[in-house]
Amino acid sequence: MKVVTLQNKREYSILRRHPWIFSGAVATVEGDPCAGDTVQVKAADGTLLGMGAYSPESQIRVRLWTFEASEIDTTFINSRIAQAISGRSIFLAEGATNAFRLVNAEADGIPGLIADRYGEWIVCQFTTAGAERWKKEIVEALQRYSPCKGVYERSDLDVRTREGLPPLMGVLAGEAPPERIEIVENGTRYYVDVLQGHKTGFYLDQRDNRAMVKRYANGLDVLNAFSYTGGFGVAAVTSAAASVTHVDLSEPSLALARENTALNTCHVEESTFICGNVFEVLRSFRDAAKTFDMIILDPPKFADSKGSLMKAARGYKDINLLAMKLLRPGGLLATFSCSGLMTSDLFDKVVSDAAVDAKRDFQVLKRLQQAEDHPEGLCFPEGLYLKGLFCRVM
Ligand code: SAH
Numbered sequence: 001m002k003v004v005t006l007q008n009k010r011e012y013s014i015l016r017r018h019p020w021i022f023s024g025a026v027a028t029v030e031g032d033p034c035a036g037d038t039v040q041v042k043a044a045d046g047t048l049l050g051m052g053a054y055s056p057e058s059q060i061r062v063r064l065w066t067f068e069a070s071e072i073d074t075t076f077i078n079s080r081i082a083q084a085i086s087g088r089s090i091f092l093a094e095g096a097t098n099a100f101r102l103v104n105a106e107a108d109g110i111p112g113l114i115a116d117r118y119g120e121w122i123v124c125q126f127t128t129a130g131a132e133r134w135k136k137e138i139v140e141a142l143q144r145y146s147p148c149k150g151v152y153e154r155s156d157l158d159v160r161t162r163e164g165l166p167p168l169m170g171v172l173a174g175e176a177p178p179e180r181i182e183i184v185e186n187g188t189r190y191y192v193d194v195l196q197g198h199k200t201g202f203y204l205d206q207r208d209n210r211a212m213v214k215r216y217a218n219g220l221d222v223l224n225a226f227s228y229t230g231g232f233g234v235a236a237v238t239s240a241a242a243s244v245t246h247v248d249l250s251e252p253s254l255a256l257a258r259e260n261t262a263l264n265t266c267h268v269e270e271s272t273f274i275c276g277n278v279f280e281v282l283r284s285f286r287d288a289a290k291t292f293d294m295i296i297l298d299p300p301k302f303a304d305s306k307g308s309l310m311k312a313a314r315g316y317k318d319i320n321l322l323a324m325k326l327l328r329p330g331g332l333l334a335t336f337s338c339s340g341l342m343t344s345d346l347f348d349k350v351v352s353d354a355a356v357d358a359k360r361d362f363q364v365l366k367r368l369q370q371a372e373d374h375p376e377g378l379c380f381p382e383g384l385y386l387k388g389l390f391c392r393v394m
Pocket of ligand 1: 202229249253277278298
């Protein structure tokens with residue numbers, strides 16, 4: 001049997017049902033497990049704590065599959081996938097959205113697996129040795145419980161190198177997806193490039209927040225900063241925003257934003273697409289005394305290590321301060337951070353500091369987070385990465 005025994009008194013987090021064991025907590029490893037092998041996890045006194053996937057190259061040496069003495073086999077994988085997918089049946093029942101996350105890693109009891117459904121296709125990321133080990137069984141289970149035309153892999157992520165895994169992309173089952181998959185999200189249509197787009201192709205986690213922007217956008221001049229392929233701005237267009245200005249560094253993303261606008265309306269002339277750095281574009285708007293009724297700030301992850309957190313906080317404060325100054329009285333700001341390291345408290349502080357410097361009063365209409373198909377484990381706070389504030393300036 002393969003067994004990982006913890007150092008004395010290092011079982012606390014596992015008893016709290018947190019699934020990660022860091023290398024420093026490990027006392028001994030028996031049975032010579034390979035990457036992805038299932039190991040029993042024991043406390044220093046020999047008590048069995050659960051079963052996990054071994055990852056010899058990662059700082060997270062073991063990720064627990066379960067806190068019981070279960071067998072980890074095809075039946076186990078099947079039941080976890082079936083449970084995850086049945087939890088998303090409301091999306092199929094409602095029919096308003098045909099792109100949603102089927103499996104969200106730790107929160108669904110399958111560390112290292114992301115599986116997103118885009119229309120008739122499933123796009124997956126395998127980020128850990130444990131998920132990689134069970135890839136074949138996972139792909140079969142996904143097809144069984146969420147029948148599709150094909151399963152495509154987008155494991156082209158940097159985090160895989162920390163697990164000693166190479167980047168991989170390609171068809172895992174069925175047909176290859178087309179270059180663009182057309183999806184519908186709460187009545188808004190988007191083309192998604194699952195072959196080359198960010199993540200698995202689209203920021204599905206922002207669905208509810210896009211719906212909220214859509215509720216308010218009627219008649220407003222909207223600035224969609226960090227637009228990617230249009231996301232928020234196209235949703236605003238579909239509820240008759242007066243104008244939408246998209247800003248992104250990426251020309252190909254803006255090209256798709258333009259197509260997504262045309263897909264939803266014939267009034268493409270009310271949308272503007274600016275290829276540039278948001279920090280500079282916001283300054284140029286300030287200098288030109290340009291103002292907006294609604295601003296969305298959805299930047300990429302500014303912090304990816306604890307060391308970069310304070311620099312990231314300054315970046316968030318800068319863009320929020322600049323945006324706040326561009327808002328007309330009564331204007332709305334939807335501001336986000338997708339850095340897991342940026343806690344809600346710190347984000348509140350950064351945004352309120354920006355309001356102080358802007359010398360403007362804001363009310364928070366709503367606190368925002370990732371959509372419900374991206375659940376966080378109750379005992380796994382790392383799972384809440386996206387947070388946002390929807391504010392109105394007085
Ligand atoms: N809101 C989008 C997702 C945004 S992802 C949606 O709902 O789909 C973040 C985007 O920010 C990426 O498209 C990236 O190209 C862009 N980006 C990153 N840094 C930038 C910068 N300094 N200025 C402008 N765009 C930037």
